[in-house]
Amino acid sequence: xxxxxxxxxxxxxxxxxxxxxxxxxxxxxxxxxxxxxxxxxxxxxxxxxxxxxxxxxxxxxxxxxxxxxxxxxxxxxxxxxxxxxxxxxxxxxxxxxxxxxxxxxxxxxxxxxxxxxxxxxxxxxxxxxxxxxxxxxxxxxxxxxxxxxxxxxxxxxxxxxxxxxxxxxxxxxxxxxxxxxxxxxxxxxxxxxxxxxxxxxxxxxxxxxxxxxxxxxxxxxxxxxxxxxxxxxxxxxxxxxxxxxxxxxxxxxxxxxxxxxxxxxxxxxxxxxxxxxxxxxxxxxxxxxxxxxxxxxxxxxxxxxxxxxxxxxxxxxxxxxxxxxxxxxxxxxxxxxxxxxxxxxxxxxxxxxxxxxxxxxxxxxxxxxxxxxxxxxxxxxxxxxxxxxxxxxxxxxxxxxxxxxxxxxxxxxxxxxxxxxxxxxxxxxxxxxxxxxxxxxxxxxxxxxxxxxxxxxxxxxxxxxxxxxxxxxxxxxxxxxxxxxxxxxxxxxxxxxxxxxxxxxxxxxxxxxxxxxxxxxxxxxxxxxxxxxxxxxxxxxxxxxxxxxxxxxxxxxxxxxxxxxxxxxxxxxxxxxxxxxxxxxxxxxxxxxxxxxxxxxxxxxxxxxxxxxxxxxxxxxxxxxxxxxxxxxxxxxxxxxxxxxxxxxxxxxxxxxxxxxxxxxxxxxxxxxxxxxxxxxxxxxxxxxxxxxxxxxxxxxxxxxxxxxxxxxxxxxxxx
DNA sequence: AGCTCTACTTAGGATCCAGGTA
DNA sequence: TACCTGGATCCTAAGTAGAGCT
Numbered sequence: 001x002x003x004x005x006x007x008x009x010x011x012x013x014x015x016x017x018x019x020x021x022x023x024x025x026x027x028x029x030x031x032x033x034x035x036x037x038x039x040x041x042x043x044x045x046x047x048x049x050x051x052x053x054x055x056x057x058x059x060x061x062x063x064x065x066x067x068x069x070x071x072x073x074x075x076x077x078x079x080x081x082x083x084x085x086x087x088x089x090x091x092x093x094x095x096x097x098x099x100x101x102x103x104x105x106x107x108x109x110x111x112x113x114x115x116x117x118x119x120x121x122x123x124x125x126x127x128x129x130x131x132x133x134x135x136x137x138x139x140x141x142x143x144x145x146x147x148x149x150x151x152x153x154x155x156x157x158x159x160x161x162x163x164x165x166x167x168x169x170x171x172x173x174x175x176x177x178x179x180x181x182x183x184x185x186x187x188x189x190x191x192x193x194x195x196x197x198x199x200x201x202x203x204x205x206x207x208x209x210x211x212x213x214x215x216x217x218x219x220x221x222x223x224x225x226x227x228x229x230x231x232x233x234x235x236x237x238x239x240x241x242x243x244x245x246x247x248x249x250x251x252x253x254x255x256x257x258x259x260x261x262x263x264x265x266x267x268x269x270x271x272x273x274x275x276x277x278x279x280x281x282x283x284x285x286x287x288x289x290x291x292x293x294x295x296x297x298x299x300x301x302x303x304x305x306x307x308x309x310x311x312x313x314x315x316x317x318x319x320x321x322x323x324x325x326x327x328x329x330x331x332x333x334x335x336x337x338x339x340x341x342x343x344x345x346x347x348x349x350x351x352x353x354x355x356x357x358x359x360x361x362x363x364x365x366x367x368x369x370x371x372x373x374x375x376x377x378x379x380x381x382x383x384x385x386x387x388x389x390x391x392x393x394x395x396x397x398x399x400x401x402x403x404x405x406x407x408x409x410x411x412x413x414x415x416x417x418x419x420x421x422x423x424x425x426x427x428x429x430x431x432x433x434x435x436x437x438x439x440x441x442x443x444x445x446x447x448x449x450x451x452x453x454x455x456x457x458x459x460x461x462x463x464x465x466x467x468x469x470x471x472x473x474x475x476x477x478x479x480x481x482x483x484x485x486x487x488x489x490x491x492x493x494x495x496x497x498x499x500x501x502x503x504x505x506x507x508x509x510x511x512x513x514x515x516x517x518x519x520x521x522x523x524x525x526x527x528x529x530x531x532x533x534x535x536x537x538x539x540x541x542x543x544x545x546x547x548x549x550x551x552x553x554x555x556x557x558x559x560x561x562x563x564x565x566x567x568x569x570x571x572x573x574x575x576x577x578x579x580x581x582x583x584x585x586x587x588x589x590x591x592x593x594x595x596x597x598x599x600x601x602x603x604x605x606x607x608x609x610x611x612x613x614x615x616x617x618x619x620x621x622x623x624x625x626x627x628x629x630x631x632x633x634x635x636x637x638x639x640x641x642x643x644x645x646x647x648x649x650x651x652x653x654x655x656x657x658x659x660x661x662x663x664x665x666x667x668x669x670x671x672x673x674x675x676x677x678x679x680x681x682x683x684x685x686x687x688x689x690x691x692x693x694x695x696x697x698x699x700x701x702x703x704x705x706x707x708x709x710x711x712x713x714x715x716x717x718x719x720x
Numbered sequence: 721a722g723c724t725c726t727a728c729t730t731a732g733g734a735t736c737c738a739g740g741t742a
Numbered sequence: 743t744a745c746c747t748g749g750a751t752c753c754t755a756a757g758t759a760g761a762g763c764t
Contacts, residue, residue: 157733248754256732256755283727291754297726298754312728361730364758371756406757407731456722459759472729472758523732532747610745617742664732666749671730694750 083228087239094238096307097314097703102236106281107308113233113242113286116300117226119249127200130193131186145179145265148172148252150197155527157256164258171263172252179265233286233302241303242286253293257372257408264293284308294370305699314703317674318717319468320476325715326466327477331356333465338431344452348461350435351377351450355458355474357422358415359518361406362455362471374404377471378455383445387437389414397433409522479515479672484713486511487681501687508681508692513660515668523664533661536654539621543647546625550640557633568626575616582609669693674713675701683709 081089102108122144128135129146138146149172152159159165173189180186211219230245248268255262268291275289287300302308323330330352337349354360354377363376375384380403389400397418405411416422417436422429439449455471462469490496490507499507549566556564582605589605592598625639675693679701682689689698689705698705711717 244753246753254733254755259755285727288727294755296755299727301728309729316729362758374756376757407733407755409732454722455758456760470759475730521731526733613745667731696750 084224087228087232090239091241091305092699092702094307095702096238096310102281107284108235108281110237111233111235111281111286114230114245116247116287117230117245118247122250125197125200127197129197130195132191133193135196136186142176142179144250145176146194147197147201148250148265149176150194151201152252157524158254158262164262167258167260168252168263171261172265175263175265235302235307238307240306240308243301243303243306245300248291248298255372257374257404259372260369261293266291266293268292268298304696305702309700310703313700316476317480317676317713320473320480321674321713321717322466322715323469323473323477324481324713326469327356330462330465335426335428335431338428338435344457346435347439347450347452348458350432350439351453351458352462353428353432355471356478357427358401358413359475359478359520360411361475362458364455372404372408374406374408376405378448378450378453378458380449381445382440382443382447382449385436385440385449387440397430399433399436405520409520411520475519476672476674479519479668480674480677480713482515482518483511483673484677486514487677491681491685501685501691504685504687505691508678508687509665512665512669512673513663515673516663516665519668519672521664521667522662525661529661533654533657536650536657540647540650540654542622543643543650547640547643547647550625550636550643553631553636554633554640557636562630565630566626567630568623568628570619570623572620572623575619579609579613579616582612585609669697670700675704676707676711676717677713679704680707680709680711683707 122140124140124143125147126143128137129150130136152168154160157164158168169189177184177186186192226245231242233240233242248266250265250267253259253262253264253266268289285299285301288297290296291298334349334352334356337345338353340346340349355362361376363379365379366372366374375381380401384401384403386400386402388396388398390396390398392398395418398414398416400412400414402410402412417429417433419429421427422432436449439451443449443451459470462471487508490511496504553565556562585605589598589601625643627635631639675697678692679689681687682692693701
């Protein structure tokens with residue numbers, strides 16, 4: 001059904017190369033009415049195959065094909081590759097850093113792509129929500145809205161917190177009532193019961209879990225077909241990966257923190273309406289549309305491993321590296337200006353100090369009616385500063401900074417401006433403290449501390465030191481410098497050369513952690529993680545008790561009191577067999593299950609069996625230190641040694657997990673640390689790059705892979 | 721000069737999946 | 743050899759910055 005519509009849609013979107021090769025097309029779906037339906041996944045596989053792009057490997061120039069073939073083995077080998085792999089090779093064969101640049105001011109000349117893929121339209125399930133306990137008939141559109149709400153986790157970050165739950169419910173219900181109409185019986189949220197729909201959704205989840213391997217394969221194939229169709233673009237003759245080709249499905253807006261609009265119903269593209277087709281080679285986007293709640297532009301862009309992103313990334317890191325030299329002048333300048341009589345100059349200097357030393361974001365203005373109340377440097381308020389937080393009195397120079405930053409992440413740190421690290425080498429920590437104190441004096445809690453400046457002013461000020469310098473460059477610069485310095489420190493430590501690759505990777509991760517802490521990259525501890533940590537703690541306690549028992553056994557053996565030695569209470573063999581049988585039975589049920597009821601039953605039986613198995617594992621663990629019969633002294637000594645190892649290993653593991661549970665290492669790796677530092681480190685230390693960068697990261701940073709072992713993040717590298 | 725708008729980077733949570741290990 | 747966990751990937755929100763507009 002979809003396929004007939006696909007053709008015109010595709011024609012519309014696809015660029016036609018004009019004879020002169022000039023006018024390829026950018027599209028801009030939305031806004032206008034020219035409707036077209038165009039589906040990503042459906043049953044019409046055969047048809048789709050024919051419609052696929054001419055094989056991009058073939059479509060690229062003969063020359064390029066040759067490069068791909070010679071670079072990766074003889075042509076015969078290529079034949080064996082599947083389509084995904086061939087596409088991979090085609091993309092990897094384009095080394096943009098060796099290629100000709102597009103014309104000045106342009107990012108591309110020709111562009112071909114298949115547009116966005118729309119999700120399947122909503123399929124009504126017919127499950128009725130209750131109002132005052134009675135089932136209510138809803139139209140498909142009304143039912144869809146109700147289902148958005150039912151899909152929210154009652155314990156999740158929106159509904160699980162009473163404060164946000166109130167905002168969410170208020171917004172959702174207002175929009176829901178709009179859809180229901182004024183005369184609808186549903187008038188009071190408290191009388192609504194979405195439980196039947198929620199239950200239905202959970203059942204669907206369970207059913208999905210019970211799919212066979214075959215079905216799973218088929219699903220993957222479907223997704224692959226969509227990926228072949230929408231996931232690639234040809235930019236100036238080169239194959240490139242598209243990032244987000246799936247149109248965002250409608251749903252309840254999930255704003256973070258205390259976002260005043262969370263819960264409102266969000267529809268990206270009413271009626272799949274395409275807008276105009278635009279050819280604007282100055283930008284990198286492939287499609288753009290407006291979202292209805294915050295009136296924000298959304299974009300379809302190329303993926304992270306594309307040449308566009310790679311170029312921007314390299315440019316970003318080179319700019320940050322340039323700072324290595326300029327920073328001296330900048331710091332000299334702001335240190336002088338910290339004492340300026342001019343309020344604006346003084347505030348600018350103080351703000352740049354804060355951005356440089358504390359790695360804060362610049363902090364643009366926000367409208368709290370429209371967005372969550374979060375701040376950065378320039379928008380910090382008096383209420384975010386607690387002077388002398390521990391009431392130490394005297395010449396205490398501590399300030400506790402407490403505010404919500406980007407994504408409503410809590411920044412809560414006590415900065416001792418009198419500390420050596422902020423004052424050595426004329427760091428001016430104490431002066432900054434005095435400035436902040438004076439900026440705060442005579443102000444209301446809600447007044448801005450930096451009331452004489454704003455991000456535009458600050459960034460313009462920075463431009464005088466370096467072309468293109470803005471506040472965010474400091475975060476990139478300091479993150480990369482920190483990584484490099486931390487890595488150098490460990491490399492200079494005693495016995496470094498003797499460490500195994502795995503041990504070196506741990507050190508790398510420690511350096512990465514320093515950067516993440518500097519940038520305040522956090523993650524919240526999920527409930528599952530919390531219980532896991534508790535369980536590990538419990539296990540550790542058990543191990544320690546068992547060690548005590550083992551020691552007592554040694555004593556008893558020495559004293560000849562062998563009758564006092566405990567032995568295993570439970571017959572492990574019998575228990576294990578019992579569990580295995582239950583698992584086997586559940587498996588059979590799963591294989592036989594045809595109807596939804598059977599699938600649900602099978603999954604439940606499966607979960608029950610697994611639970612039993614876990615219980616038995618637990619029993620085994622609790623008597624693992626014992627024997628069936630009275631052991632010899634030798635046996636006990638051996639086991640005691642093993643237990644000591646187990647305990648120290650688990651203690652390490654636990655500490656490691658605890659240290660890391662709230663720190664997110666990925667964000668700095670992806671966005672802040674110059675990848676060339678990591679690549680060079682790997683080369684110097686004979687650590688395989690795969691231990692540091694996943695496949696996706698290696699593709700994203702392909703431009704960084706060729707650096708020399710001694711490569712350094714400094715101002716010189718920007719000269720290339 | 722200050723505001724709005726556009727285009728891009730940066731971000732954490734949810735979900736998926738593979739590989740290490742009991 | 744199944745299981746579980748942690749890492750990879752997906753998703754889209756939330757920043758920054760600069761251009762353009764009034």
